[in-house]
Amino acid sequence: MPRRKTFTLDEARKLLPELRPRLASVQETWSKISPYREEASRLARRIDGGGATISSPNDYLRLSHEMKSQLSYFIELGVEVKDLASGLIDFPSIRDGRVVYLCWRMNEETVSHWHDLDAGFAGRHPLDPLPAEG
Numbered sequence: 001m002p003r004r005k006t007f008t009l010d011e012a013r014k015l016l017p018e019l020r021p022r023l024a025s026v027q028e029t030w031s032k033i034s035p036y037r038e039e040a041s042r043l044a045r046r047i048d049g050g051g052a053t054i055s056s057p058n059d060y061l062r063l064s065h066e067m068k069s070q071l072s073y074f075i076e077l078g079v080e081v082k083d084l085a086s087g088l089i090d091f092p093s094i095r096d097g098r099v100v101y102l103c104w105r106m107n108e109e110t111v112s113h114w115h116d117l118d119a120g121f122a123g124r125h126p127l128d129p130l131p132a133e134g
Contacts, residue, residue: 004078004092004099005078005092006078006092006094006099007079007091007093008093009093009102009111009127012091012093012104013111016104016110016111019074019079020106022073022074023081023089023106024087024106025070026084027087029063029066030067030084032063033060033063036059036060036063074089078091078092079091080092080101082120082121086105086106087105087106089103089106090103090104090115091111095114100115100117101114101117102114103115103121103124111127112127112128113125113126113127114127
């Protein structure tokens with residue numbers, strides 16, 4: 001298994017000015033894809049199998065490729081986009097000798113919470129008191 005990139009708190013916080021506009025762009029693309037996803041879901045539920053197709057397959061494919069390209073930036077960076085609607089991102093980090101997530105939502109000023117890998121957003125803890133390298 002390849003070694004997971006980890007971020008210090010300072011590294012995560014320094015990325016926020018770059019991540020905000022990129023995340024906003026992904027959210028915009030996601031909102032444009034949403035009607036096509038709903039249409040595809042309705043078509044998949046049709047029992048008659050009459051060869052129905054999505055209304056604008058070229059738009060759907062273009063937006064899907066755009067979204068994949070946008071998300072690949074986050075993957076290559078090593079951060080995990082957990083929820084597009086709220087702009088939730090996790091940064092793998094080391095805390096007390098173990099891997100945890102530094103947790104940030106786009107509407108938050110800075111990275112100020114962490115949680116265990118299996119805890120999710122509901123298991124967030126404030127970072128205070130905070131060592132310099134998180």
